[in-house]
Each structure stands twice: as C-alpha cells, then as structure tokens.
Amino acid sequence: MTSTTERTDVSPTSTTAAGLAAPAGPTTLDALEAEGIHILREAVATARKPVILFSGGKDSVVVLHLATKAFWPGRVPVELLHVDTGHNFDEVIEFRNATVARLGLRLQVASVQSYIDDGRLRERPDGTRNPLQTVPLLDAIAGHGYDVVFGGARRDEEKARAKERVVSLRDEFGQWDPRNQRPELWSLYNTRHLPGQHVRVFPLSNWTELDVWRYIEREGIELPSLYYAHEREVFERDGMLLTPHPSVKLRDGEATAPRIVRYRTVGDASCTGAVESGAASVADVIAEVAATRITERGATRADDRLSEAAMEDRKKEGYF
Amino acid sequence: MTALDLTPAADAAPVTSLLRFATAGSVDDGKSTLVGRLLHDTKSILADAYEAVERVTRERGGEGVDLALLTDGLRAEREQGITIDVAYRYFSTPRRTFILADCPGHVQYTRNTVTGASTADALVVLIDARHGVVEQTRRHLAVAALLRVPHVIVAVNKIDLLAWERAPYEAITADVATLAAGLGLEVTTVPVSALLGDNVATRSQNTPWYDGPTVLDLLETLPSGDEIAAALDADGARAVASGATPASAWRLPVQYVLRPQDAAIAPEYREYRGYAGQVAEGVVRVGDEVRVQPSGRRSTIAGIDTADGPLESARAGQSIAVRLADDVDVARGDLLSSVADAALPTKHLDAHVAWLAERPLRVRDRVLVQHGSALVQGLVSGITGVLDIALPGGTLDASIVPGGELGLNDIGVVSIVLAQPLAVEDYGTHRRTGAFVLVDPQDGGTLAAGTARAAEPGTGTDGYLSV
Incomplete structure (x- = not known):
C-alpha cells in the first residue's frame, strides 16, 4: 500500500484537533525540533567550514542545543563565533565561556572593541555598537573561511526577517538581496555558492518567541541568569529601562532606582532594555510571553526603532 | 512603554x-x-x-x-x-x-x-x-x-x-x-x-x-501532514501489537553519517555508526528490512536512535539516526527505503518542471538535480511541452502544448538524463521522494521545482531502468 492510498483512508473527522489531541500526536515543538535538526545536518554536510554564531543569547543557545542533538553521539562538528561588542553583560560572557568549555568546542571571538581601538571603526554618537558588528562579522567570516554561517534569527522577530529564507545567500560583501532570493522548495535546501560568497542558515526560522521558551522549558536548557527576574539598578531612557554599564553613562536628570526586571534579549548593554517583570522561572516567562502585547524587539531594542526599515537596511549590509 | x-x-x-x-x-x-x-x-x-x-x-x-x-x-x-x-x-x-x-x-x-x-x-x-x-x-x-x-x-x-x-x-x-x-x-x-x-x-x-x-x-x-503520519504510526503500532505486519512503506534520505570516533561524547560511542536523516514518508520500525538506494544492497534496521534515547519506530517528519544490522556501504545521498515497494533507481527522469529562473531552459542544458540529500549532474534531453495556463484541456496533461523551451514561470514536461542513478519516484504517490530541484551548475542558483512523473509502461527510454 502506498502512502497516498493510506492518506485517503484518513478521514478528516478522525484527524481533527479533537481526534488527535492525544499525547501520542506530534507536537509543534517536535515538528520544529525535527526541522531544525534536519536543517543543521543538511547545511553541515554540504559545508566546507561551518560556524555557529553564538552570543549566549537564548536563540543561539537553542541553535547550539539542536546541534548537540543533530550530531549525537559526537561532539558538534562546528566552530562557534561570537561578535563581541565589548558592551556585553558579564553574566552572558561567563555563560558563553562555560557553555563552550562544557561542550568541548572551539570559540572564535571577533572584537568590536579592537576595531575601535585601532581606528578601523569609530564609535557612534549614540554609543550603540550593534550596527558596528557587521564589519568584524564579515572580516571573521572571510578570515576564517567560513562558508556556512548558522544564526538564531527567527522570522517572527521582524517584518524584513519574515521574508528571509532558511538558507540565505550572501555576496562577497555579505549583502542580502531581498528582491533576488532563491526559491526554497520542499525541504530541499540549496547551500551552493561561489567562492567568496557564503550562506547564512537559520534553523529557528519557523519558531516563535513562545516556541523558543517552551522548548527551553521542555529540554531544561540553561540560560544566562538575566533572562529571569532579578533586582537591578535601572533608569529610564527613551522609554527603555537601561542599566548603568561602562558603556552606558547616566546623563543629567537620569537617576537609577532598584527594580525587579528581566531581559527578553541580551545584546549590547547600551541599547538593550530590561522589562519590569517578576518572571523568575521558565514557566513564569512562558506565561508572561504568552500574554504579552508587545513584540520582543519593539519593547527592548533601540536599534530597531531607528526607522521602519532599520532591520532591512542592516541586513542588506551583511548584519545577522 | x-x-x-x-x-x-x-x-x-x-x-x-x-x-x-x-x-x-x-x-x-x-x-x-x-x-x-x-x-x-x-x-x-x-x-x-x-x-x-x-x-x-x-x-x-x-x-x-x-x-x-x-x-x-x-x-x-x-x-x-x-x-x-x-x-x-x-x-x-x-x-x-x-x-x-x-x-x-x-x-x-x-x-x-x-x-x-x-x-x-x-x-x-x-x-x-x-x-x-x-x-x-x-x-x-x-x-x-x-x-x-x-x-x-x-x-x-x-x-x-x-x-x-x-x-x-x-x-x-x-x-x-x-x-x-x-x-x-x-x-x-x-x-x-x-x-x-x-x-x-x-x-x-x-x-x-x-x-x-x-x-x-x-x-x-x-x-496536517504530521497528524496523518502520527495516525499511520499508531495504526502500525496496533498492527504490531495484534501480531499483524504493519504497512511498511517508508523512505529515509541519508543526510549525514554519524561516526564520532575521537569526537564521541562518551567512550562507548567511539565505534558508533548511524545514518542520520529525516523520515520522508511512512513509518520505519526496528527490524524492518532495508534497501539502500541506488546500490540496491539490503540490510535490516538494528536500531533507531535520537539524542533523547532509542525508538521502536519513527514516522515521517522525525529526525533520527538508524543503525543497520550489516556492514553495508551507505553514504550521504543514499536513500534508505522499505524493501517491498522500493523504486528502481533510474538515469532517466521524466518530470513536470516549474521554471523559476530569468534565463530560459533549453534542450541540452546542463543542470544539477537535487533529490533528497543527493546531488547529481543532469542533461536536459527533451522538452515535450509547456502547460497552457488557461487549461483549455481541463486537466494538466490535456493542456500541454508543444514547446521547445521554458521561460520564467512556465510549467513544462521535461526529460533529463542523469549522470548517476537516483531512486526518484512518482510525485503523485510520493510527495517527498518524487520532488527535486534543478540547480545552476555554474552559480549554484535554484532554477526549478520538479515533480517526477511515473513512466508510461512500454515507453522505453522514459522507463525506470535498473542499475
């Protein structure tokens, strides 16, 4: 019997949500995990030198977790790369280093600070370093000869990302051409590229923020502590709660106060805001995310507020 | 806020x-x-x-x-x-x-x-x-x-x-x-x-x-596709429980050979050898007979593994690794399939092709054919016709008009000769293993979506040929 005749035997009534809501049925997380593992295996198998962008942020942590499953019982056969803005939270760097050591992996760090120190990059007037990551990222890709670069970006994060392929071609300048993307058919991912080009690969393309958190809960994945509620000295600027940091100096009229906060994303401390939250556990965070009325980036990322097309413009230049 | x-x-x-x-x-x-x-x-x-x-x-x-x-x-x-x-x-x-x-x-x-x-x-x-x-x-x-x-x-x-x-x-x-x-x-x-x-x-x-x-x-x-797969899995499990033989059509393209050796996460996995992939169709069970495509070699499923532990069965959509009972040669690009209904590999691909590139497709063009995890060279040997999108014939087949090349957005009937045999199946009955994409051998761009057609019996050159 072929699968098609079997398919027609399955009547709609027997496979409605009510009929198949039994625990044995495939969950959304099962499907997303299987897809992510498939993407990782496919891209690594066709890569000359793959790399996973790893910042210690929750999405990159989940990508790395999927990689450990995809290549079990071997170590992840991929290097990690962190583009360090020099503005990272200490907890995140500690977490990053501990994770790399635990899994026995090799970490490369591209330092924005060293680019600023030797004059290749100039500090922006607003102090934000996220846009400065692009050049060190592209130099690291070219310098190490990476041809397949895994990132944790999700399509639900932002409107321009919603149009990005799972496997996304970058030219010699790292540029993304949104009007000339390859069609991506079935689960047949095309990672081919010319010398000098590379592909970015996004195994979490189809995940939402809630999926990521539910998966973190299901798998018991450890995250940097600042994802969970803690007391912190913060002050308000441009509608965001920032924490004092060597990169974030208080201006006239700004004063800190202790509040119970957590971070929804952990990027550059100068432009990543905290949210007031009492969510101290994964379950608390899931309840909060499920109920939240503000998108992840809109609430806490100043760099995406620069213009309606801020992300599209940065992506075209080779950003993550 | x-x-x-x-x-x-x-x-x-x-x-x-x-x-x-x-x-x-x-x-x-x-x-x-x-x-x-x-x-x-x-x-x-x-x-x-x-x-x-x-x-x-x-x-x-x-x-x-x-x-x-x-x-x-x-x-x-x-x-x-x-x-x-x-x-x-x-x-x-x-x-x-x-x-x-x-x-x-x-x-x-x-x-x-x-x-x-x-x-x-x-x-x-x-x-x-x-x-x-x-x-x-x-x-x-x-x-x-x-x-x-x-x-x-x-x-x-x-x-x-x-x-x-x-x-x-x-x-x-x-x-x-x-x-x-x-x-x-x-x-x-x-x-x-x-x-x-x-x-x-x-x-x-x-x-x-x-x-x-x-x-x-x-x-x-x-x-949904996932639910249908789960229902098939449950049917099969019931059949096994009642002593019957479950319907056993399944397909698993091999993406990656897991052979950790020195990179094993624990000493007991040093000699591990598993074939990793996402089940494309059906339900694979421990003990199932296997045919390795395109070599045709046979073995038996000795185990189904995931990082979360072994499984008795795995259904379409699940990413797994299988171990085989015999030491047969299996590599990325091979297709593992159930034995009874395994397709014969062919070097002659007859397909509907949706052409997605600016430049046209012509007879004698060289392409790469990506099928499952396999990538082989192909030569376009014929373009039989182009679909008239007004569908004057009422059906796809009856609306194909003669044509010598395919332009952007055209859907045509195309024959491709392959450099190596592939176990391509009729897309009508095998949505995963009947699908392929055409890739530009020069710049790597994705050119077309292809859906293989069953060969007409007795048509000779379009038939599936055994290797």
Whole structure:
C-alpha cells in the first residue's frame, strides 16, 4: 500500500484537533525540533567550514542545543563565533565561556572593541555598537573561511526577517538581496555558492518567541541568569529601562532606582532594555510571553526603532 | 512603554499540532487584507505592531487600520503597495499553531507561490467576487495540482461589494468545482469579506445562505501532514501489537553519517555508526528490512536512535539516526527505503518542471538535480511541452502544448538524463521522494521545482531502468 492510498483512508473527522489531541500526536515543538535538526545536518554536510554564531543569547543557545542533538553521539562538528561588542553583560560572557568549555568546542571571538581601538571603526554618537558588528562579522567570516554561517534569527522577530529564507545567500560583501532570493522548495535546501560568497542558515526560522521558551522549558536548557527576574539598578531612557554599564553613562536628570526586571534579549548593554517583570522561572516567562502585547524587539531594542526599515537596511549590509 | 501589558485572557497552554499553509491570489484580490484579518481575529498582532500600522495608515491619509500593511515587510513593498516576496507568518489558536507562507500575487512572482505551496498542507486561493476565476486563479490551482497540495480553500472575497448576494458566489463556486475536478484537487469554497472579517474567523451574519465552515474553521480541522503520519504510526503500532505486519512503506534520505570516533561524547560511542536523516514518508520500525538506494544492497534496521534515547519506530517528519544490522556501504545521498515497494533507481527522469529562473531552459542544458540529500549532474534531453495556463484541456496533461523551451514561470514536461542513478519516484504517490530541484551548475542558483512523473509502461527510454 502506498502512502497516498493510506492518506485517503484518513478521514478528516478522525484527524481533527479533537481526534488527535492525544499525547501520542506530534507536537509543534517536535515538528520544529525535527526541522531544525534536519536543517543543521543538511547545511553541515554540504559545508566546507561551518560556524555557529553564538552570543549566549537564548536563540543561539537553542541553535547550539539542536546541534548537540543533530550530531549525537559526537561532539558538534562546528566552530562557534561570537561578535563581541565589548558592551556585553558579564553574566552572558561567563555563560558563553562555560557553555563552550562544557561542550568541548572551539570559540572564535571577533572584537568590536579592537576595531575601535585601532581606528578601523569609530564609535557612534549614540554609543550603540550593534550596527558596528557587521564589519568584524564579515572580516571573521572571510578570515576564517567560513562558508556556512548558522544564526538564531527567527522570522517572527521582524517584518524584513519574515521574508528571509532558511538558507540565505550572501555576496562577497555579505549583502542580502531581498528582491533576488532563491526559491526554497520542499525541504530541499540549496547551500551552493561561489567562492567568496557564503550562506547564512537559520534553523529557528519557523519558531516563535513562545516556541523558543517552551522548548527551553521542555529540554531544561540553561540560560544566562538575566533572562529571569532579578533586582537591578535601572533608569529610564527613551522609554527603555537601561542599566548603568561602562558603556552606558547616566546623563543629567537620569537617576537609577532598584527594580525587579528581566531581559527578553541580551545584546549590547547600551541599547538593550530590561522589562519590569517578576518572571523568575521558565514557566513564569512562558506565561508572561504568552500574554504579552508587545513584540520582543519593539519593547527592548533601540536599534530597531531607528526607522521602519532599520532591520532591512542592516541586513542588506551583511548584519545577522 | 516599559512594563509588559498583560492580558488575562491569553492562553499559555501548549498547542498540539502544526499546520503549514500558503495563500495565493491576484493583485488587489485582498490577500494581504485576508492574512491581516486572520492575524487580527486570532489576536496574533501585538500592540506595538498594530499601533505602527495604525500610524502609517494615518500618515498615508487612510482611516482606521490598513491590515495589508501588517504583512508588507520590505521597503519596496510598502512604497509600491504590493507584496514582492513570500512572507512567513506565525499564529496560533487554542486548537493549532499555523505557519503561513504568504505568497505574492503578481504574475512575475508566481515562483513564490510554487515555493509556498511546496511545503503546504493547504493552499488558500483568493478570488475577487467581482471578477470571478481569472488567469491567475487557474495558475494557482494548476500549481496546487502540480505540487499535490492536499487541500485547497478558495476564498471568494469582497462579497460585501456585491451586496452579499448568493448568485455570484454560486457561479464562481461552480466554475471552481469544474476546474478542481479536472485537476484532481480537493477544493472548498467560502464566501468572505476580508475587509470586514465575514467568514474569515467568525461566521457572517450577512450570508445566511451559507452554512459551511469559515476559513479558520477549515484551517483548524484539516488533517496536517504530521497528524496523518502520527495516525499511520499508531495504526502500525496496533498492527504490531495484534501480531499483524504493519504497512511498511517508508523512505529515509541519508543526510549525514554519524561516526564520532575521537569526537564521541562518551567512550562507548567511539565505534558508533548511524545514518542520520529525516523520515520522508511512512513509518520505519526496528527490524524492518532495508534497501539502500541506488546500490540496491539490503540490510535490516538494528536500531533507531535520537539524542533523547532509542525508538521502536519513527514516522515521517522525525529526525533520527538508524543503525543497520550489516556492514553495508551507505553514504550521504543514499536513500534508505522499505524493501517491498522500493523504486528502481533510474538515469532517466521524466518530470513536470516549474521554471523559476530569468534565463530560459533549453534542450541540452546542463543542470544539477537535487533529490533528497543527493546531488547529481543532469542533461536536459527533451522538452515535450509547456502547460497552457488557461487549461483549455481541463486537466494538466490535456493542456500541454508543444514547446521547445521554458521561460520564467512556465510549467513544462521535461526529460533529463542523469549522470548517476537516483531512486526518484512518482510525485503523485510520493510527495517527498518524487520532488527535486534543478540547480545552476555554474552559480549554484535554484532554477526549478520538479515533480517526477511515473513512466508510461512500454515507453522505453522514459522507463525506470535498473542499475
């Protein structure tokens, strides 16, 4: 019997949500995990030198977790790369280093600070370093000869990302051409590229923020502590709660106060805001995310507020 | 705003199933509005995104909220007021999570409809009730038929502009039914007003003559690919439990050979050898006989492994690794399959091809054929014909007109000679192992979507040849 005749035997009534809501049925997380593992295996198998962008942020942590499953019982056969803005939270760097050591992996760090120190990059007037990551990222890709670069970006994060392929071609300048993307058919991912080009690969393309958190809960994945509620000295600027940091100096009229906060994303401390939250556990965070009325980036990322097309413009230049 | 604004009605309970669907329509059919309406009425739009759209609508001199703006993500799209590229949207109801591939309507972007439809459990096609079935409708239904999308929902939109009358809707439904019958499609039509929300997520008070489901009702209840696979798995487990032999057709393309040696995470895995891949079809069980394609060698499944532990069986969609009982040669690009119904590998590929590149496809062109995890060289040996999208013959096969080359968005019947044999199967019965893409051997670009056709018995050169 072929699968098609079997398919027609399955009547709609027997496979409605009510009929198949039994625990044995495939969950959304099962499907997303299987897809992510498939993407990782496919891209690594066709890569000359793959790399996973790893910042210690929750999405990159989940990508790395999927990689450990995809290549079990071997170590992840991929290097990690962190583009360090020099503005990272200490907890995140500690977490990053501990994770790399635990899994026995090799970490490369591209330092924005060293680019600023030797004059290749100039500090922006607003102090934000996220846009400065692009050049060190592209130099690291070219310098190490990476041809397949895994990132944790999700399509639900932002409107321009919603149009990005799972496997996304970058030219010699790292540029993304949104009007000339390859069609991506079935689960047949095309990672081919010319010398000098590379592909970015996004195994979490189809995940939402809630999926990521539910998966973190299901798998018991450890995250940097600042994802969970803690007391912190913060002050308000441009509608965001920032924490004092060597990169974030208080201006006239700004004063800190202790509040119970957590971070929804952990990027550059100068432009990543905290949210007031009492969510101290994964379950608390899931309840909060499920109920939240503000998108992840809109609430806490100043760099995406620069213009309606801020992300599209940065992506075209080779950003993550 | 810094504090999170919590709504008490939100549902944090895990949802159990995932449905992938795509949308397609002509320019100005209101497709972006329908998608915006689905997102809005399922409370999937977050406050800041909604406020941004409200602000932009106002800046452009509009009133209220232009829901189409929610989905147009690229600068050029917003400037031109059209959708250029497939946009993926994610939303959920208490019954399901959805992955929506929102495909553009312009003819020149039809390749994106092919992209969105290739992974879809269902396709939603928009028709403007004032215009009825137009060429793009035929094109989208032809794509659905070519890619064997299991269910098509035709949303007959803008019925509010026809004073909610029944007759025009019935006339369009009849036209669609005729087309669907010829194409072998399972189609449901729904009268909707995407702008006002009627019969999208909520039943309309304006169409008392319609007692069928809303678009969302259909999306929530159609069987998804994952659910069908799970049902097959459960049937098989029951058969095994009762001592019977379960239906055993399955396919597993080998993506990666797991041989950790010095990189093993623990000493006991040093000599581990597993063949990793995502089950493409059916249910594979420990103890099943295996045929390795294209070599034809045989073995038995000794074990099914995941990082979370061993499994007794694995179904379509699951990413696993299998161990074989015998030391046979297996590499990436091979296809493991159940023995009884294993296809014979062939060097002659006869297929429908949807051509997605600017440059034309001509006879004697060299291409790469990507099938499962295999990539082999191919030479286009013949282009038998091109599909007339007006579907004058009523069916795909009867609407093929003679043609010597394929241009952008053409669908043609093509023969390809392969450098190495592939176990390509009839797409009509094997949606995964019948699918392939054509890749440009020079720049690596994706050129075409291909669906293999069963060889006509006795046609000689098009037949599947044993190696």
